[in-house]
Amino acid sequence: MPTNRDRDSALNAAADAPRRILIVGGVAGGASCAARLRRLDESCEIVVFDRGPYVAFANCGLPYYVGNVIADERSLLVSSPQMFRERFNVAVRTDTDVLSIDRAASTITVRDLKSGESRVEHYDGLVLSPGAAPIRPALPGIDLPGVFAVRNIPDSRRIRAWIDERQAKHAVIIGGGFIGLEMVENLVHRGLSVTVLEQLPQVMPPLDPEVAAPLMDHLRAKGVQLHLGDGLARIDRQDDGRLSVVAESGAQLPADLVILAIGVKPENGLAAAAGLAIGARGGIVVDHQMKTSDPKIWAVGDVVEVQDVVTGQETVLPLAGPANRQGRVAAESIAGRTTNFRGIQATAVVGVLGLTVASTGASEKGLRRASVSSFEKVYLHPGHHAGYYPGAQPIHLKLIFSVPDGRILGAQAVGSEGVEKRIDVIATAIQFGGTVHDLAEAELCYAPQFGAAKDPVNLAGMLAENVLNGDMPVADWLQVHTTDALLIDVREPHEFAAGHIPRAINIPLTQMRDRYAELPTDREIWVSCGVGQRAYFATRFLAQHGLQARNLSGGYATYLAFASMGLGSPQ
Amino acid sequence: MPTNRDRDSALNAAADAPRRILIVGGVAGGASCAARLRRLDESCEIVVFDRGPYVAFANCGLPYYVGNVIADERSLLVSSPQMFRERFNVAVRTDTDVLSIDRAASTITVRDLKSGESRVEHYDGLVLSPGAAPIRPALPGIDLPGVFAVRNIPDSRRIRAWIDERQAKHAVIIGGGFIGLEMVENLVHRGLSVTVLEQLPQVMPPLDPEVAAPLMDHLRAKGVQLHLGDGLARIDRQDDGRLSVVAESGAQLPADLVILAIGVKPENGLAAAAGLAIGARGGIVVDHQMKTSDPKIWAVGDVVEVQDVVTGQETVLPLAGPANRQGRVAAESIAGRTTNFRGIQATAVVGVLGLTVASTGASEKGLRRASVSSFEKVYLHPGHHAGYYPGAQPIHLKLIFSVPDGRILGAQAVGSEGVEKRIDVIATAIQFGGTVHDLAEAELCYAPQFGAAKDPVNLAGMLAENVLNGDMPVADWLQVHTTDALLIDVREPHEFAAGHIPRAINIPLTQMRDRYAELPTDREIWVSCGVGQRAYFATRFLAQHGLQARNLSGGYATYLAFASMGLGSPQ
Numbered sequence A, B: 001m002p003t004n005r006d007r008d009s010a011l012n013a014a015a016d017a018p019r020r021i022l023i024v025g026g027v028a029g030g031a032s033c034a035a036r037l038r039r040l041d042e043s044c045e046i047v048v049f050d051r052g053p054y055v056a057f058a059n060c061g062l063p064y065y066v067g068n069v070i071a072d073e074r075s076l077l078v079s080s081p082q083m084f085r086e087r088f089n090v091a092v093r094t095d096t097d098v099l100s101i102d103r104a105a106s107t108i109t110v111r112d113l114k115s116g117e118s119r120v121e122h123y124d125g126l127v128l129s130p131g132a133a134p135i136r137p138a139l140p141g142i143d144l145p146g147v148f149a150v151r152n153i154p155d156s157r158r159i160r161a162w163i164d165e166r167q168a169k170h171a172v173i174i175g176g177g178f179i180g181l182e183m184v185e186n187l188v189h190r191g192l193s194v195t196v197l198e199q200l201p202q203v204m205p206p207l208d209p210e211v212a213a214p215l216m217d218h219l220r221a222k223g224v225q226l227h228l229g230d231g232l233a234r235i236d237r238q239d240d241g242r243l244s245v246v247a248e249s250g251a252q253l254p255a256d257l258v259i260l261a262i263g264v265k266p267e268n269g270l271a272a273a274a275g276l277a278i279g280a281r282g283g284i285v286v287d288h289q290m291k292t293s294d295p296k297i298w299a300v301g302d303v304v305e306v307q308d309v310v311t312g313q314e315t316v317l318p319l320a321g322p323a324n325r326q327g328r329v330a331a332e333s334i335a336g337r338t339t340n341f342r343g344i345q346a347t348a349v350v351g352v353l354g355l356t357v358a359s360t361g362a363s364e365k366g367l368r369r370a371s372v373s374s375f376e377k378v379y380l381h382p383g384h385h386a387g388y389y390p391g392a393q394p395i396h397l398k399l400i401f402s403v404p405d406g407r408i409l410g411a412q413a414v415g416s417e418g419v420e421k422r423i424d425v426i427a428t429a430i431q432f433g434g435t436v437h438d439l440a441e442a443e444l445c446y447a448p449q450f451g452a453a454k455d456p457v458n459l460a461g462m463l464a465e466n467v468l469n470g471d472m473p474v475a476d477w478l479q480v481h482t483t484d485a486l487l488i489d490v491r492e493p494h495e496f497a498a499g500h501i502p503r504a505i506n507i508p509l510t511q512m513r514d515r516y517a518e519l520p521t522d523r524e525i526w527v528s529c530g531v532g533q534r535a536y537f538a539t540r541f542l543a544q545h546g547l548q549a550r551n552l553s554g555g556y557a558t559y560l561a562f563a564s565m566g567l568g569s570p571q
Helices: A004-008 A029-040 A059-066 A081-088 A153-166 A178-189 A209-221 A269-273 A320-334 A364-369 A419-431 A436-440 A456-468 A493-497 A509-518 A533-544 A555-564 B004-008 B029-040 B059-066 B081-088 B153-166 B178-189 B209-221 B269-273 B320-334 B364-369 B419-431 B436-440 B456-468 B493-497 B509-518 B533-544 B555-564
Strands: A020-024 A045-049 A091-093 A096-102 A107-112 A118-122 A125-128 A132-134 A170-174 A193-198 A225-228 A232-237 A243-247 A252-255 A257-260 A264-266 A297-299 A304-307 A348-352 A355-361 A375-380 A395-402 A408-415 A486-489 A525-528 A549-551 B020-024 B045-049 B091-093 B096-102 B107-112 B118-122 B125-128 B132-134 B170-174 B193-198 B225-228 B232-237 B243-247 B252-255 B257-260 B264-266 B297-299 B304-307 B348-352 B355-361 B375-380 B395-402 B408-415 B486-489 B525-528 B549-551
Touching: A020 A029, A029 A045, A029 A081, A029 A320, A029 B533, A045 A096, A059 A153, A059 A178, A081 A091, A081 B509, A081 B533, A096 A269, A125 A320, A153 A257, A170 A178, A170 A243, A170 A252, A178 A193, A178 A257, A178 A348, A193 A243, A193 A252, A209 A225, A209 A348, A209 A355, A209 A395, A209 A408, A209 A555, A243 A257, A297 A320, A304 A320, A348 A419, A355 A419, A364 A375, A364 A395, A364 A408, A375 A456, A395 A419, A395 A436, A395 A456, A408 A419, A408 A436, A419 A436, A419 A456, A419 B419, A436 A456, A509 A533, A509 B081, A525 A533, A525 A555, A533 A549, A533 B029, A533 B081, B020 B029, B029 B045, B029 B081, B029 B320, B045 B096, B059 B153, B059 B178, B081 B091, B096 B269, B125 B320, B153 B257, B170 B178, B170 B243, B170 B252, B178 B193, B178 B257, B178 B348, B193 B243, B193 B252, B209 B225, B209 B348, B209 B355, B209 B395, B209 B408, B209 B555, B243 B257, B297 B320, B304 B320, B348 B419, B355 B419, B364 B375, B364 B395, B364 B408, B375 B456, B395 B419, B395 B436, B395 B456, B408 B419, B408 B436, B419 B436, B419 B456, B436 B456, B509 B533, B525 B533, B525 B555, B533 B549, B533 B555
Parallel strands: A020 A045, A020 A125, A045 A091, A125 A297, A170 A193, A170 A257, A193 A225, A486 A525, A525 A549, B020 B045, B020 B125, B045 B091, B125 B297, B170 B193, B170 B257, B193 B225, B486 B525, B525 B549
Antiparallel strands: A096 A107, A107 A118, A132 A264, A232 A243, A243 A252, A348 A355, A355 A408, A375 A395, A395 A408, B096 B107, B107 B118, B132 B264, B232 B243, B243 B252, B348 B355, B355 B408, B375 B395, B395 B408
């Protein structure tokens, strides 16, 4: 029998591959990189350093551990130093802080946090995956006991203990983004009452405000207090030991615990101190192989700046999926393969108290920030499956597309069922540079309990096609109260009577063919109905009769969303 | 004020558009065509004829109406003659059979089924949307009372009444395809015991047999009797008035009612009699605008032959989504626009007793029938969401892709949650001619309750990439019992002891680095584990040490599926 040593001569690693690879940070990107690199190269030495006591834990699960939806902390440990050693022959050094990089010497200085001792480690290749740190503004009281961020398992354990020991009843969450809302979900699940303090006038800042509207209605209906358009000024400790969050407006929000979920910033300190290029958004600058400005150093995950494939802009996006992909790409680069990281498109989802909110690509506000104006959008509110099958729930969907080429730029959706499925399909279309025509003719799964012969994705594409080809010009909801156009509502009288856009007149679609002569030819006519379908039929009818008809996309359901956000109000 | 007549002069219909359009068949494709055509052309006359008493009913809902999941028949009426008239100015003639087409005279002869009177109707354009009829083989007893097909509302009403009046306890369903399984779902829901008689040795003929295996296990576990690999010989009426389904083998299956769900065939009689070109599969031949061999006649829906975009072959596919799209395309063609129908890719889903089965693109057997051999496939069994979040359910997924270019050819999946979402994403990628690399880097929604940082779609793409680039050669499951290769199982000993592939030896992955010298260099080594991941790691390790390792894709879970179908057995 040949010996193991004989066999080692057969190792097929690239001859010029670096031999000692150090990875700083053992979660998501770092862990992916280590495992992938070992599969590509049996011969190199791989060492992972992590400041914390764990590697490869499920940081996206932390809010659910706080909420006790995930009851056992061990569930979060996707891997372990032992598994890395046994499966991958990767050494893991936990509780070890990386203090500095000496690029000239190709070394890092690390400190064992348990022994306090420091040592120098040589590298042939270095991968930085330190992640992003929760933003802690330097405000009074930010470090008081009972004020928490949610970054790692010990953080979560402390929050759990605090809730249990103090019998916490009320939480204030600073920030209404992804993590903030996941904490809402979980603290409500634990029986706490929750107030969200958010600087913007909406929750879920990545969404356009009118799409956030049904989410906000839902949160309020579930008893969550939203304190919006107001920033954090300080946190006080009251005489009774409770906390009081004081907003910039002076409002005082009492709390048994406070969660900081304002956002995160790339942990770029190590890289910046070593003189690596840092981008305008604070992330490490990397190329398509995740290589930094130093050819022996790669960086992956929440710490890097990457290109948004829709807007073309550099961005920092703390998402686990891209972090994992980047880890793989870096490993391939180290092993001498040249896989490109294709950039990000910001596909994300959050579940909050029975509602799902998901989005992909650019938002309207994001496009405006990027000074893109050649786009249009449609709103629709289809059921998540065929209406004739019991239990269909509406999906509130906004599709944004480029004009005139129809390229899909982004989509946002809110609803209780089937939401992320539609966003995943649209995300896939965006990945291929697809157009709204592609969505119109997508062939998707249909049985009554799963979808519709015209799936919401198809409908969105068809509506957008109608806008693009001039069949259905759309009106601007923001001008609905100020326009000189005639507003007509084509629903039946009993629907109109139950609520309608101010100034709108009622001409039901079923009477339109008899009554259209009443309408002016010299004035725009903005047509609305319940969710947009009948108004589309009416718009087509009127346009074919020479009238200047425009559709108020998404109908009264969209109007209510704009109205509840105070958008386009008369003033 | 201008009069309506003045306004009509502004009608923007194409000058040469036909003026009187007759549509034969008012469901799905026909109804879509009528509505779309009206939106494009206010000026033409549109008349829809249907043999039945309804238009635009939800035929995909019929099994659920039988099952009383949809309790109210009226829910199935998506539209009505009145709505067509009021909304679309479309005339609907129900209970009217179209007897013949006189192409030279541009007329059809129709008969009012209530009055019995016939008349001739002139057309400028004719759209045929007669659908497909359930296959009723000319076997003894096929027309006995209690033997039903499920094509329309009156059919379904009769089945409901039969079950109620006869207090039916047991049903035999002839055919285990989509409709057959939907009838299983619904008759079980009504408390009947059900036997399925299917000529093939599997249910769901569109699936490859090993993918159907978990579905069949599930059906049996739910008490459904599967009588497979046996055809229908005749149906007898017993002395006690019950029915007895007699199979070709002679087996007798007693039944209070029998459902014929053998399949459907295009209702091509009208078209064939008029001399329109009919394809090899029995469907009307159409071009990309759904125009038949006669320039004044279009055909849409289950009656036409269309191109399968994956195999390039002409096919007949009775699905509502494509039928609706075809109706729109025909309307656009009639109105002078030239939209192309892009063909079909056979995306379909069925829900059966808590399990979802979905597929898109080509199956392995379909490719072999089409004499395509340059493909490979991977199996995987990931959770439908992150494993650390409670409740993850496995999705059994097979991905088929072209070699060496990696183009996605098809995917099939079975599981209880999130199944059709993954198939929809892969269907979208197929639409764009995407490759497995695209799946690997798809950016999909991830939060713990919705997916994973590496979604099942990403994993499928990554596995396929590993096969394509030679990192993970795969072995052929069909040869697992006859191969000369050494079979090694890299799970831990307790897993191995609980069940393993015959002849396999156990070398846990965790011991592989110490024990690989035991392995022969002159013989293939086929590696398996539980679901494929650890075997992949082992395959990489062994390959890098010069051993001829191949992965048994999908591991023991896939083995069990093959074994339960008797595939690749030693015999």
